[in-house]
Amino acid sequence: MRASRLFFPTLKEDPAEAEAASHKLSVRAGLVRQLAAGLYIYLPLGLRVLEKINTIIREEMNAIGAQEISMPVLHPAEIWQQTGRYDSIGAEMFRLRDRGGRDMVLGMTHEEIITWLASRELRSYRDLPQVWYQIQTKLRDEARPKSGILRTREFIMKDSYSFDVDEDALDRSYQLHIEAYNRIFTRTGIQYYMVESDPGMMGGATAHEYMAPSPAGEDEVALCGCGYAANLELACSQPDLPGYPEPGLEEVATPEARTIEQVSNFLDIDPALLIKSLLVMAGDEPVLVMIRGDQQLQESKLAHKLGEFRPAGEDEIREHTGAGAGFIGPLSLEIRKIADQSLAGGVFTVGANRDGYHIKGVVPGQDFQAEYHDMRRVKAGEACARCGARLRVERVIEVGNIFKLGTKYSEPLGATYLDQNGREQPIIMGSYGIGPARIAAAAIEQYADEKGIIWPVSIAPFQVHLVLVQPADSQQSAMAEKLNADMMAAGLEVLYDERDISPGAKFADAELLGCPVRVTIGKRAAADGMAEVQIRSGGEECKFELGATAQGVVRLLKELG
RNA sequence: CGGGGCGUAGCGCAGCCUGGUAGCGCGCUUGCUUUGGGAGCAAGAAGUCGGCGGUUCAAAUCCGCCCGCCCCGACCA
Numbered sequence: 001m002r003a004s005r006l007f008f009p010t011l012k013e014d015p016a017e018a019e020a021a022s023h024k025l026s027v028r029a030g031l032v033r034q035l036a037a038g039l040y041i042y043l044p045l046g047l048r049v050l051e052k053i054n055t056i057i058r059e060e061m062n063a064i065g066a067q068e069i070s071m072p073v074l075h076p077a078e079i080w081q082q083t084g085r086y087d088s089i090g091a092e093m094f095r096l097r098d099r100g101g102r103d104m105v106l107g108m109t110h111e112e113i114i115t116w117l118a119s120r121e122l123r124s125y126r127d128l129p130q131v132w133y134q135i136q137t138k139l140r141d142e143a144r145p146k147s148g149i150l151r152t153r154e155f156i157m158k159d160s161y162s163f164d165v166d167e168d169a170l171d172r173s174y175q176l177h178i179e180a181y182n183r184i185f186t187r188t189g190i191q192y193y194m195v196e197s198d199p200g201m202m203g204g205a206t207a208h209e210y211m212a213p214s215p216a217g218e219d220e221v222a223l224c225g226c227g228y229a230a231n232l233e234l235a236c237s238q239p240d241l242p243g244y245p246e247p248g249l250e251e252v253a254t255p256e257a258r259t260i261e262q263v264s265n266f267l268d269i270d271p272a273l274l275i276k277s278l279l280v281m282a283g284d285e286p287v288l289v290m291i292r293g294d295q296q297l298q299e300s301k302l303a304h305k306l307g308e309f310r311p312a313g314e315d316e317i318r319e320h321t322g323a324g325a326g327f328i329g330p331l332s333l334e335i336r337k338i339a340d341q342s343l344a345g346g347v348f349t350v351g352a353n354r355d356g357y358h359i360k361g362v363v364p365g366q367d368f369q370a371e372y373h374d375m376r377r378v379k380a381g382e383a384c385a386r387c388g389a390r391l392r393v394e395r396v397i398e399v400g401n402i403f404k405l406g407t408k409y410s411e412p413l414g415a416t417y418l419d420q421n422g423r424e425q426p427i428i429m430g431s432y433g434i435g436p437a438r439i440a441a442a443a444i445e446q447y448a449d450e451k452g453i454i455w456p457v458s459i460a461p462f463q464v465h466l467v468l469v470q471p472a473d474s475q476q477s478a479m480a481e482k483l484n485a486d487m488m489a490a491g492l493e494v495l496y497d498e499r500d501i502s503p504g505a506k507f508a509d510a511e512l513l514g515c516p517v518r519v520t521i522g523k524r525a526a527a528d529g530m531a532e533v534q535i536r537s538g539g540e541e542c543k544f545e546l547g548a549t550a551q552g553v554v555r556l557l558k559e560l561g
Numbered sequence: 562c563g564g565g566g567c568g569u570a571g572c573g574c575a576g577c578c579u580g581g582u583a584g585c586g587c588g589c590u591u592g593c594u595u596u597g598g599g600a601g602c603a604a605g606a607a608g609u610c611g612g613c614g615g616u617u618c619a620a621a622u623c624c625g626c627c628c629g630c631c632c633c634g635a636c637c638a
Binding site: 036431469 | 634
């Protein structure tokens with residue numbers, strides 16, 4: 001491709017609205033342009049990257065026997081009503097009416113639609129297993145689109161769905177996806193982790209997420225050298241135990257000391273010796289949730305126990321405890337109490353349910369009763385629950401997820417098959433997603449330097465960036481033209497920059513675009529007949545005879561990829 | 562949805578406080594020169610100052626309402 005013909009509007013300056021490196025660079029390098037909040041136009045270079053990623057995904061999905069289909073983006077509301085999600089999802093789903101007044105939705109995912117299809121077409125155990133996938137647009141009215149292409153309202157997703165006769169068969173489909181996903185993410189060149197994830201409201205089902213480490217990510221994962229890896233939504237750890245004081249209840253005045261920090265300073269004790277009491281409302285029921293003072297509540301863990309909940313308001317706190325926030329505690333409260341496991345066996349200071357007072361020497365289990373569950377958010381440096389080594393916590397971009405769905409969709413939509421005994425059984429399903437744009441963004445985040453993007457070979461928009469320094473020089477120009485033809489003949493994807501602009505601008509663009517290899521033809525090449533080759537990552541340089549350059553670059557790319 | 566910020570030429574910004582001729586850098590057009598790290602000189606094009614309403618002799622500037630975009634939080638099958 002000749003740069004003079006390619007539409008790639010590069011920018012010298014960062015766009016004002018961008019924060020994340022991938023956002024700044026994807027706009028500056030001319031990959032994308034923003035249409036509105038969370039809506040992006042993919043320009044030629046951006047689309048090439050996306051298509052490369054999609055090709056890798058297709059190859060690996062096909063390799064496990066998955067079959068590509070394409071489903072509509074516009075769905076009748078009725079199907080979503082049948083699974084209950086029409087009501088449970090809320091504002092995140094785009095809703096509209098067609099001219100006949102029928103309620104419709106824009107698909108945020110396709111479980112309902114594919115299960116509708118399966119319910120009509122899969123009848124016998126002989127038809128199973130099946131894995132169907134698509135690479136299709138999803139629409140979600142995100143509360144807050146952000147970070148460029150990382151979180152958008154319209155995005156492409158590879159979503160596949162498996163249909164099996166039983167849990168064992170589902171395990172096999174799940175395992176096949178794990179293998180395909182490992183190949184896909186490895187081939188795209190990004191760094192990633194597979195972590196345990198919260199299956200959400202799916203009950204005991206299994207779920208994993210594929211996470212690309214990056215400070216621009218929105219999730220955090222706990223990682224251990226022993227292989228333990230989990231989303232912080234469900235990660236657990238063994239907390240260090242503080243030295244406990246003597247038990248024995250004693251009320252102490254703590255005027256104006258409401259926060260853990262204030263109380264701990266006022267009483268001059270370790271925050272780990274305080275209990276943080278939080279009043280939440282699960283529907284109409286008040287629940288007191290207790291966490292050690294140095295810990296944080298992991299709300300997703302509490303949501304598993306309570307379902308939907310919200311923090312109690314100022315008035316509700318006073319109504320149920322008799323005190324203001326900051327002075328509440330578990331003693332003599334006749335409401336449901338949930339305590340984090342780390343409180344068992346300790347001696348703590350708690351709010352007295354009386355403004356301006358706390359109570360010391362409280363022994364959970366003796367002075368109050370509560371349900372004990374793991375409720376705290378894992379912190380870096382805590383001991384791994386499996387092996388005891390210190391946990392790392394890293395921020396990550398979710399690039400893929402895999403779920404065992406079971407019969408969550410097949411039952412309400414009547415997707416059943418007849419088994420060998422002629423009995424009707426619900427199809428056991430799995431659902432598996434990948435966000436190609438997030439892979440691209442993660443690659444930018446993980447490898448970019450101060451000059452621009454550094455693409456992994458497999459997903460670079462072009463493999464080679466050929467720079468002709470002086471197009472007006474007929475000798476240089478002839479060399480570059482020949483080299484361009486040679487490299488294309490060798491099967492290389494070449495971006496040939498023969499534009500009549502200053503050399504500095506071309507080099508800067510080449511570095512911004514981030515193709516893995518740059519080949520320069522200038523006066524030095526004209527003098528000695530050698531093409532200069534530079535690796536974008538690391539900046540290593542070498543020279544090839546003009547005639548040997550194409551093959552030399554092919555070899556280099558192999559080493560890099 | 563709560564909190565904060567921003568909206569002036571294609572892009573990045575100044576001007577607003579203290580009302581009176583709309584400005585800078587980059588980019589763009591034309592010409593000449595230049596050509597291995599975002600060239601130089603000269604000439605030029607380009608703005609309903611986000612929108613509507615109000616105050617005023619006069620509004621980019623002051624006031625009100627609305628819209629859009631970004632950031633933090635909540636949310637994220």
